Each structure stands twice: as C-alpha cells, then as structure tokens.
Amino acid sequence: MALKPAPAGRFDRRLLAPMMVGAILNPINTAIIAVALAPIGIALGAPASETVWLVSALYLATAIGQPLVGRLVDIFGVKRLYLAGGALVAVAGAIGLLIPESPESVWWLVAARVVLGLGTCAGYPAAMHLIRAEGQRTGVASPAVILTILSVTTQTVAVVGPTLGGLLIGAWGWRATFAVNLPLGLASVVLGAILLPRRTGLEPPRDQRPRIDGLGILFFAVAMLALLIFLQNISVGTLWLLPIALVAGAALVWRELRVDSPFIDLRVLGGNGPLLLTYTRSLLTATISYTFVYGFTQWLENGRALDPTAAGLVLLPVFAAGIAVALAFGRRPEVLGKLLIGSVAQLAAGILVLFMTGATPIWYLVVTMLVLGIPQGLNNLAIQNTLYHQAEPERIASSAGLLRTFFYLGAIVASVVYGNVYGERATTGGLHVLGWVVIGISIVFLLITVLDRSLRSIGRDEPRTPEPAEQGAAKAD
Structure with a gap:
C-alpha cells in the first residue's frame, strides 16, 4: 500500500x-x-x-x-x-x-x-x-x-x-x-x-540522465587509492605510489575538463571557492579530532599511565560536550558564529595540551576534553549546514560524499602525524609536539574561516526551523 x-x-x-x-x-x-x-x-x-x-x-x-x-x-x-x-x-x-x-x-x-x-x-x-x-x-x-x-x-554512535x-x-x-x-x-x-x-x-528525468563517467571514476579511484596507501605506510618502499597518484590525478583533471557529464565537475568546483574551503575545513577538523582521539588516548595510557578503561572515561566528555553544544545551537541556521567559536575552542585545547605532564591531575584532563568537545559539536554541524547551502542541488549527494572523502583523508593524515611523532611510545614530549600541531592547524582553520566572506550570508535573516513538536502544535492550531 x-x-x-x-x-x-x-x-x-x-x-x-x-x-x-x-x-x-x-x-x-x-x-x-x-x-x-x-x-x-x-x-x-x-x-x-x-x-x-x-x-x-x-x-x-x-x-x-x-x-x-x-x-x-x-x-x-x-x-x-x-x-x-x-x-x-x-x-x-x-x-x-x-x-x-x-x-x-x-x-x-x-x-x-x-x-x-x-x-x-x-x-x-x-x-x-x-x-x-x-x-x-x-x-x-x-x-x-x-x-x-x-x-x-552520528556523534552519539561514535560515543x-x-x-x-x-x-x-x-x-x-x-x-x-x-x-x-x-x-x-x-x-x-x-x-x-x-x-x-x-x-x-x-x-534528472529518465531520458535526460547523464552518462556515467567510467574513466573519471577509474582515475579518481586509482589516484585516491595510491595516495591513501602511501600516507598510511610512508616509507622509501612506498614512494613509487606517489607518481601513480600524480599521473592518475592529472589524468582525472584532463578527463573531467573535457566531458559533458564529469564524475567530479571540476569546472564548477573550481569556481566554487567557498565549497573548496568547506572541504578543507572538514579535512582540518578530522585531523584535529583524530589526533586527539587516538594520539591523546595513547599518551593517557603510556605517558599518564592510565588503564584503558580510565583513558576511555577521560575521553567521554569530548563526545558529551559535542552532543550538548550541537543540540543547543543546532536550531539556528547561521554557521559563521559556530565556526568561530569552534576555531577558538580547538586552539585553546591545543594550548592546554602544552601544559600536560605525567602528573597532570584528572580534572585538568577532563576540562581539556570538555573544551575540545565544543568544536567537535559545532564544527561538524556547521560544515554540514554549509555544504547544504553551497552544493548544487542536483549534485548534493556526490558533494556530500566528497565531503566524507576529505574527512577520512584528515583521519589518515592524523594517523601519519601521531605515528611519526610518537614512534614506539607515546611520550609527554611527543604529546607537546602534537599540541603544537593542533595549534598550527587551528590557526589555519581560524584564518580560512575569518577570510571566507560567504559564510556571513548563510543562515542570516532566515527563520529558525521549528522543532517537530512545534510543527505539530501549529498544525493543531
């Protein structure tokens, strides 16, 4: 029925x-x-x-x-x-x-x-x-x-x-x-x-469906596969993957600029600077998030000598605070304020890491995680809202998929960072290096947010979206 x-x-x-x-x-x-x-x-x-x-x-x-x-x-x-x-x-x-x-x-x-x-x-x-x-x-x-x-x-499931x-x-x-x-x-x-x-x-109507760009998909897959495997296993033995990624990437650009229905419309994407910045913010957000979730966790167990259960409990405030701020600010469509607050909060979290030692009290660790939870909730929410407004409606799903590609690329970059910083053991000195890395990334994030003037118009002067309960009440009236 x-x-x-x-x-x-x-x-x-x-x-x-x-x-x-x-x-x-x-x-x-x-x-x-x-x-x-x-x-x-x-x-x-x-x-x-x-x-x-x-x-x-x-x-x-x-x-x-x-x-x-x-x-x-x-x-x-x-x-x-x-x-x-x-x-x-x-x-x-x-x-x-x-x-x-x-x-x-x-x-x-x-x-x-x-x-x-x-x-x-x-x-x-x-x-x-x-x-x-x-x-x-x-x-x-x-x-x-x-x-x-x-x-x-999605954040709740991650918790x-x-x-x-x-x-x-x-x-x-x-x-x-x-x-x-x-x-x-x-x-x-x-x-x-x-x-x-x-x-x-x-x-599109059935008789107007574009052809599937098989060659573009192949070049994209080869370029991404070679790049990602190299990033996960950086060594002299994997250097041969870089020229493969570069050649496949160049072939992808050549192909996508010459077909009527490209897999990734580089002409439109190249002219949509704000969307490219949104993808960049997604990569930077994931890099910071995964650096903390995995790199910081390793230090809690090695440098701070916590058992795995205690280390997991220390991380819970990140996700709890992220969910709380997302729920508190989610009804407002504006994104600039969320990104600015998130930028400052992740910068503050990086600074707090610099003062950690093997004897740092638990309350200080928890406070740092609460601060980190603010960008965890606000940045992801704002990036998702920004993509919704910036992507072309007829390519919203592929644009959303590409956003996730950048996010996972950031996760892999994070694994490269903390893997090379720590080596065999997560030391306090290595943690401080990660803190400086987070500070640097946060400054870049803040700069591309402040300089992106397109963010000011997203959500401005739009009515707040009513809650489902409010919608039902309105219908009853």
Whole structure:
C-alpha cells in the first residue's frame, strides 16, 4: 500500500528512520573495530601488521566509494542505492560470521570490511539528498533541526561504538562485531523499501540522465587509492605510489575538463571557492579530532599511565560536550558564529595540551576534553549546514560524499602525524609536539574561516526551523 504524501510545508518525518539508520552504519563500524583488533588477532593468529588492514580497508573503501555512490544517488535517486548499500552491509556481516578461524581468514575479514565500506557509502549522501529534496518541497531554506538530528545521531554512535563493541565481544566474541551488521543491514533494507520514495524530484528525468563517467571514476579511484596507501605506510618502499597518484590525478583533471557529464565537475568546483574551503575545513577538523582521539588516548595510557578503561572515561566528555553544544545551537541556521567559536575552542585545547605532564591531575584532563568537545559539536554541524547551502542541488549527494572523502583523508593524515611523532611510545614530549600541531592547524582553520566572506550570508535573516513538536502544535492550531 502506498504511503500518503507528507503534508505540504512540513518535513516528512517518516524519512528520519531510514536516514538515521543509514547514517550510523559507517561511524558505528569505524568505532567498533577499535576494540576488536586484538581479539581478532589472537583468535586468527594474525599479527598487528595484518589486522590493521581491517581499519584501513574501511577507510579506503569509504573515501573512494562515497563520492561514487553519491553521484549515482544524484542520477538514479536514493532508493535503489540505499537498498543496495543495506544489502552489502548484511553480506559483510555474514562473511565475518561464517569464515573459519585460521591465519588466512584475516584477509577474508579485510574483504568483508571493503564490502562493508562500500555498503555504508550510500547512507550519508542519501540523507543529504533527501534533506535537500524535502527543503525544496517544503520551501524551508534551512532545515536546521533535521541536519542537527543527523549530526547528533552520528556523534552519539561514535560515543557508544567502542563500548558496544566491548559488550558484544564479551558476550559473543569478536564475530559479534561483524554479525551486528546483519540486523543493521536488514533493517536499512526494510525501512528503505517501505519509507523511501522512488523519486524525490532532484533526479534528472529518465531520458535526460547523464552518462556515467567510467574513466573519471577509474582515475579518481586509482589516484585516491595510491595516495591513501602511501600516507598510511610512508616509507622509501612506498614512494613509487606517489607518481601513480600524480599521473592518475592529472589524468582525472584532463578527463573531467573535457566531458559533458564529469564524475567530479571540476569546472564548477573550481569556481566554487567557498565549497573548496568547506572541504578543507572538514579535512582540518578530522585531523584535529583524530589526533586527539587516538594520539591523546595513547599518551593517557603510556605517558599518564592510565588503564584503558580510565583513558576511555577521560575521553567521554569530548563526545558529551559535542552532543550538548550541537543540540543547543543546532536550531539556528547561521554557521559563521559556530565556526568561530569552534576555531577558538580547538586552539585553546591545543594550548592546554602544552601544559600536560605525567602528573597532570584528572580534572585538568577532563576540562581539556570538555573544551575540545565544543568544536567537535559545532564544527561538524556547521560544515554540514554549509555544504547544504553551497552544493548544487542536483549534485548534493556526490558533494556530500566528497565531503566524507576529505574527512577520512584528515583521519589518515592524523594517523601519519601521531605515528611519526610518537614512534614506539607515546611520550609527554611527543604529546607537546602534537599540541603544537593542533595549534598550527587551528590557526589555519581560524584564518580560512575569518577570510571566507560567504559564510556571513548563510543562515542570516532566515527563520529558525521549528522543532517537530512545534510543527505539530501549529498544525493543531
């Protein structure tokens, strides 16, 4: 039975369930694997040099796949891509559940993580496409509440992911961290099949669909794969990857400037300086965030001599504060104030790190994490809102996918930074170097925010988006 159309002027809240489920698939699998690497290595007899690919595989598949799947969403609509993504997530969960325990099986798990990464690529681009389509249908220029719900959902999952992983491993073993994708994948398929529209109005008519730019996709994939693998394994032995990345990147530029329907429209992107700055801010935000989440955590255990449980508790204020400020400021569509506050807060967090020693009291660590939580919530929320306004409506999904590529590139840059700074052990001296790195990145972030005049007009003089409860009250009146 067909669903009744949503009331005019109101966001179709039935879309929230598939949007939220689709959006959490990637962050939950990014977070949950952190506590599963050691148990998997022990069970399969695999060294850390192999199990680390369980992390890298998802990053690589997602960084390359999100713009591709986003482009397909722009052309064919959300439903088919969303359903295919959910099915792939379920398949990846089944692979992890069924493979035998042997040293060779670790590579089956790596393959499952690649499938999982590709399956999760549809969630965020599809959600941004739906929000843009609903914004046009309802006439609401800034659906700030819906964007806030999406941001808070992904942040909440990042908080509970490691804890959930630990509980699942304790109850059913490491396979549970893969098996959890079976119900999640099936839930997304069922919700998508029932609630998602076949067409949203942003897709081109069937007879006007652009051709898929296969060569552009190939050049992009080769360039990104070579670059990301090099960044994750910087050494003389991997230098040969750089010329491959450069040649593939040059071929991508040459191709995209000469076709009518490019995979990445470089002509439009090159003329959209504000959007390029938004992508840059996403990369810088991820670099700072992951430097703290992983680099700071290593120091808490090595330099501050906390056990893993205590280190995890020290990090909780980051996510709690991030969620709190996102909820507090999310209804306002303006982005400049959020970015400025976030810039100053992450700069302050970097400065606070410089005064830490092996005897720093816990309260000081907690205060630093609370300060860091401010940009964690405000920057991500503002960047998402900025992308919504700056991207072309007909390319909103692929633009959102490219935003995630820059975010994961920032995560990989962070791993390179703290990996090279620390070496074999996370020392206090190394932590101070990371503090200076964060300060430098924060200054760059602040400068490109202050100098970006386009941010001043986003959300200005737009009415505050009413809460769903307020919408219901208005309807009752």
